[in-house]
Amino acid sequence: MSHADRNYTVNGMTCGHCKKSVVEQVLQVPGVRAVDVDLDSGLLTVRGDDFEDVAVHKAVDEAGYAVA
Numbered sequence: 001m002s003h004a005d006r007n008y009t010v011n012g013m014t015c016g017h018c019k020k021s022v023v024e025q026v027l028q029v030p031g032v033r034a035v036d037v038d039l040d041s042g043l044l045t046v047r048g049d050d051f052e053d054v055a056v057h058k059a060v061d062e063a064g065y066a067v068a
Helices: 016-026 055-061
Strands: 003-011 034-040 042-047
Touching: 003 055, 016 034, 016 042, 016 055, 042 055
Parallel strands: none
Antiparallel strands: 003 042, 034 042
């Protein structure tokens, strides 16, 4: 198992509801253990084991936002 901390930039998040939507969706990705979002920079930090970038991108998309 490979432990990973990966950062992504998410466009369009402007409020706490935006942040909550992204966090809830990304936490459903298999292998993701923790998610942090910085609204000011749009930085999404994902921690976990053996999760796939494409799954994180899809989860962000399902929340209504896009990874830059």
